[in-house]
Amino acid sequence: MITLYGFGRIFREGIGETKDLRVEWALQETGLPYRVHALDHTAGELDSPAYRKISPFRQAPAIDDNGFVVAESGAALLYIAEKAGKLIPSDVEGRTRVTQWCFAAVSTVAPTLSLLGLGDIAGLNDNGRKTWTGIAKRWLDGLEERLDGREWIACQDFTVADILLATVLREVRNTDLVEPYPRLKAYYARALARPAWERTLALYAERFGVSVADIR
Structure with missing residues (x-):
């Protein structure tokens, strides 16, 4: 199963603007099984020794597919598409x-x-x-x-x-x-x-404890 390292706590102005939204959207579109590891940015979790091994620039999002780690949201999206055989042509x-x-x-x-x-x-x-x-x-x-x-x-x-x-x-x-x-x-x-974007927004809003309207 893919683990998506996304945000669980961040400064208020950043809610709805983070790039883990695009990765979860791709996961929702493809139907690949995944779970979210919610990072506490305000507590410095992105700077922890454990996360530094996952993301070389200490940024989120990143994904871990059974030990294969991909940082950078664009690269993560391309990996998800290739793995699922969806959202990208075969030629x-x-x-x-x-x-x-x-x-x-x-x-x-x-x-x-x-x-x-x-x-x-x-x-x-x-x-x-x-x-x-x-x-x-x-x-x-x-x-x-x-x-x-x-x-x-x-x-x-x-x-x-x-x-x-x-x-x-x-x-x-x-x-x-x-x-x-x-x-x-x-x-x-x-x-x-x-519909996959709407599901993504709903899951993201639930993660942060806000309404979808607040982040739309």
């Missing part, structure tokens, strides 16, 4: 296309959106915001173009690339930024309407 070109869009989500789109979301904390001034907003629009332009005539980002079917991209798009707090992108907005709504 090498299809798998490569999914991998490409997984990397695009976490390496290209996510850093810019995260920076804009944390702008006040990061100390962005007006010029900085303008610059990074321009970069974000470049990525969103590319996504909008890619979704022309497509339901999902990488392939005809829903894949782990869509889980990664949809959870990255949750970081967009400025709705004006995505307003000019009708295909992207429809894509995001489709992804978050999936």
Whole structure:
């Protein structure tokens, strides 16, 4: 059975924003058996000697599949898909296309959106915001173009690339930024309407003792 190392306690503002959501979503989509090991971030459990052996950067999530440990959420999603034979095509070109869009989500789109979301904390001034907003629009332009005539980002079917991209798009707090992108907005709504996502939110909310509405 897979053990998902996720959060069980974290500072209030972080609830609903953690990346273990995307891993549990993939597990819910595939139906692989798993259990959650809930980490207490506030008590420093991620810095414990035991967890340092699991995650080299002392981050969550990570997964342990009967002794085979995978850190980094993107890598965990690809492993889950390959193990289940779901959420990823069986041919090498299809798998490569999914991998490409997984990397695009976490390496290209996510850093810019995260920076804009944390702008006040990061100390962005007006010029900085303008610059990074321009970069974000470049990525969103590319996504909008890619979704022309497509339901999902990488392939005809829903894949782990869509889980990664949809959870990255949750970081967009400025709705004006995505307003000019009708295909992207429809894509995001489709992804978050999936029953497995709803189950994931419910389990996550239960873990933290909050309502689904608080984290949606």
